Amino acid sequence: MKHLLSIRDLDADTLTALLDDADRFAEVLTRSVPKVPALRGKTVVLAFFEDSTRTRSSFDLAARRLSADVVNFAAGSSSLSKGESLRDTVETIHAMGIDAMVVRHRSSGAPGQISEWIDASIVNAGDGWHQHPTQALLDSFVLRRRLGSLEGRHIAIVGDIAHSRVARSNMEAFTALGARVTIVGPETLMPASVSPWNVEVAHSLDPLLGELDAVYLLRIQNERLDEVLIPSNREFRSRFGLTAERARRLPDHAVICHPGPMNLGVEIDREVTANDTRVAVLDQVAAGVPVRMAVLYHVLGPGRFPAGDAGTPASAEEVV
Template identity: 55%
Template sequence: MTTTIKATTRSAANGDSRGDSAVQPPAPSGMPRHLLSAGDLNAETATLVLDTAERLEQAMSGREVRKLPTLRGRTVVNLFYEDSTRTRISFELAAKRLSADVINFSAKGSSVSKGESLKDTALTLQAMGADAVVCRHSASGAPQRLSAWVSGRVVNAGDGTHEHPTQALLDAFTLRRHLGELAGRKIVVVGDVLHSRVARSNVLLLSTLGAQVELVAPPTLLPVGVGSWPASVSYDLDASLSGADAVMMLRVQRERMSGAFFPTAREYTRSYGLDVRRRAMLPDHGVVMHPGPMNRGMEITPAVADGDGSVIVEQVANGVTVRMAVLYLLLSGEMETNA
């Protein structure tokens, strides 16, 4: 089952063999040309990204000049069709710390049927010579579409309800810091899996790194077809927490209530919220994560979010480092492959 899902999740733009989309040569050393899905990374390349992030942090630590010249003269475009200040700032800081020129292209509201089309925007960025495009979009697959229209590298910064691969990388980086190697570790992911790009990317990446992922949610918030994912599924958070090395709480949007996914916020919190009682079920080394922004009191109580074992703030800091690693690796050797 795992191999099946692997085969279908590697982005078509990174070497799907059907020939439906423009297939471009992959970057060398197994790194994909674009980072569109966590499924684009195998254990080797995922580890390369995490190791590179470690080294980058080492190289930057304790120095006067928190900047590296590595991407001097390169242009990174942050193409954001959705508001996400935290993700945009994280990518912006990552690119700037590598001395890239950063252009923020906020196209909010022009995504669907009004304003410039995604393709025209892509051609514009292409004409401006963007070396990398970091794309956030409300439509699943939009970064993959974009990758067919630009020659630069495309990084998916969150697309619809599909994926958010750099979030998964920073989560894995954070987990590795606290737990060491992830092989055999049990990671529990709790909440709105159905609509969560964070969950999809984490399931792919963490399973690639050998971790055992368990998804916990009310059945209404799990996709039909979740059975084909390399993860186990549970409806019982209390039962899942025993023996878990980490618990990752997903943001639950209050508007889901109008879709009748669950009756009330109170009932959701009672069944799937992480409070002090449940936090105590984790072993001593257990880690509490949340990709942010949090609904305090909904999926997580403030005491847990700010308490022992919570690495939520650390996740944010690690985001910059991991995104530096991704940009460095995707933009290295670019002339060789484009030659």
């Protein structure tokens, strides 16, 4: 596995291997010195052409805990509006001698293009409405930890499916791992066709609540209101928001996820986030570091972690 561009490129075995390695890295993070020398001497560039403090910090920590060198390349998208300039920029960074580039870009497909231009490993950290594969991996990690397995589980993804890279990546990850997925939202926020995905569609959340193993709430973007795709936040909440009343109708074992930051009082109520232990939002954030360690290790390291025989201390395991 040289790149991570899309969940679609991964089969169930590879997804599972990544999650298994993330479990091992999560154990590393509980040690007094939570680091391994696995990527010592490797250079990872964080090329965020779109702002993202959370995802960038998470990749930054993940790379350092693997002992990689991290270079931040923050770029306003304005100076890179032409594909030509993006290519020049990326080729220039690559020429300095780097091993992996973590790319966030507002254009769908930009990380894929970059993987054709340069020889480094490319990790997609979110591209337009297309994909956000490490988000889907960390969400799968949390659901697997809370539910044991995704096999046969029923997960609703609720909100603005059409404009969400998180929804796209999660539909693919959850179904590949054996879950039954229903996407829920008003027709204006559904993709034109769902035939690329093995999912069901619903326009009402209420009938599903009692049978869900997980509900995944997406963030409502205010620009959707401006585009008149949603009548109002109040209207959205009344039909699709996870109110305390709706939360009560979820099974006790159900998991409540949101990629953050949450619009309290729109897709989820404060009463739910404040008191309901089924809310896994901070678990999702915490999962970001070991999951991204697993991804960087798979694209740059010697293979599965730990390297070497299972019974003996492997070089990748030595504490830095």
